[in-house]
Amino acid sequence: MTGHVPVLTAEVLHQLRPEFGGVFVDCTVGLGGHSRVLLAAGAARIIGLDRDAEALDRAREALAPWLERVELVHADYRSIEAVLDRLGVAVVDGALADLGVSSMQLDEPGRGFSFQRDEPLDMRMDRSAGETAADLVARSSERDLADAIFQYGEERHSRRIARAIVDARRQSPIDTTGRLAAIVRRAMPHRGWMRIDPATRTFQALRIWVNRELEGLDRFLEAAARRLRLGARLVVITFHSLEDRIVKHTLRALERSDVAAMKVLTKKPIVPTDEEVQRNPRARSAKLRAAERII
Ligand SMILES: C[S@@+](CC[C@H](N)C(=O)[O-])C[C@H]1O[C@@H](n2cnc3c(N)ncnc32)[C@H](O)[C@@H]1O
Structure with a gap:
């Protein structure tokens, strides 16, 4: 797959720890960049959602070596619970949301x-x-x-x-x-x-x-938290301050929740190194936040 470089991959791997196997939901599978890295590092199964049918075709190509461990679903991540219910998956070992548009959507x-x-x-x-x-x-x-x-x-x-x-x-x-x-x-x-x-x-x-990108982002994060097993992590990457603000506040509110409570692991968002930005200018405004389910 040329032209597409997933952002903050080392940090995504560090937070999600796929080396122990496990089922992950990639809520924005896009061109399959992050899923590919998770599978190569040991993830046992990936459920990949995207609302863009063309992105799913690209993801299918990128994930060809692992397709028997992958389910690609044309869905909005705001319906994550219905998707997991349909697949009979009660909880997952980690969830990733890399929000916004993909390089394919911008360039194609x-x-x-x-x-x-x-x-x-x-x-x-x-x-x-x-x-x-x-x-x-x-x-x-x-x-x-x-x-x-x-x-x-x-x-x-x-x-x-x-x-x-x-x-x-x-x-x-x-x-x-x-x-x-x-x-x-x-x-x-x-x-x-x-x-x-x-x-x-x-x-x-x-x-x-x-695309109503900010609508229901908070409810989606709460729903994703509900579907994590205890100790599992949610990783969210944003590309502009409006989105990052919602993610920050929702994760903070989840720290005080009685159901599906989370502990925020990133007091400050993690941002790419200068070297990553040089290699991949689109990483420039990326911010990663992660939280772990504790209740
Ligand atoms: C930044 S790209 C993800 C790239 C991916 N992580 C990779 O490495 O290839 C964001 C993707 O999220 C998808 N997306 C945006 N909003 C969505 C939503 N509400 N539900 C599902 N997918 C969405 C877009 O169609 C796009 O493909």
């Missing part, structure tokens, strides 16, 4: 996540369901657009951008990444040198909105 033409190419404005991780980014941009009020761009993109020019989107869609539908990026860039007040493309935050916001 036709997915509409990136403004690097001009293509249909889709952005759905699960292309079998839900509204595309173009649908949301077409039907949302100026206010909702501004709120989403502000909240999910942490974009301080959200109001100007929302106004520009609403003006532009009166002329014709905004259904390509190129058109949206051009509208956002034009709406920005400052056109001098910028560290990142001015459309970056708006694209992040739309992606999070389209």
Whole structure:
């Protein structure tokens, strides 16, 4: 498998300890990078979930040598309990969630996540369901657009951008990444040198909105905790502060819970070394948090 490098693998192995065998649930199997490492290190069985059917095809290829030890399920991780029930698995020996988008989703033409190419404005991780980014941009009020761009993109020019989107869609539908990026860039007040493309935050916001990435993340972590055997660990990797904040608070709240209580093992999140970031620039913003089930 070329092009895909899973992040913080040494730390994932260190936390999940697959060398003792055990059943693991990889809640975001993606291209199978982490699962592959877990299997090679001794995991007896992996249940791999992803909401992106194309990712599961890639995972199947990456995990070909171990397929008899792997179950790949097209599912949203928020339905982890139903998936495990269906497979007759009461508890697992560890769970991993490497949140966000995969390099395949960003790089593969036709997915509409990136403004690097001009293509249909889709952005759905699960292309079998839900509204595309173009649908949301077409039907949302100026206010909702501004709120989403502000909240999910942490974009301080959200109001100007929302106004520009609403003006532009009166002329014709905004259904390509190129058109949206051009509208956002034009709406920005400052056109001098910028560290990142001015459309970056708006694209992040739309992606999070389209895929409802923050919705139910807390309930998913609680559900994952319930399905760990005592002493088993949950490892979560995030790529932006909005997600990391939810993970941090939910794990902390689980420390005080009477059912499925967890002990947080990472007082501070673990981040990649400079060397890893150099090798794999996408690891740059990764943060890993881990907790162990104690009750
Ligand atoms: C960062 S990638 C995971 C990469 C993987 N760890 C690897 O090494 O190949 C995140 C994956 O999570 C999936 N994903 C995001 N939200 C999801 C959800 N709610 N349910 C299931 N999968 C989800 C995405 O489709 C994507 O394939």
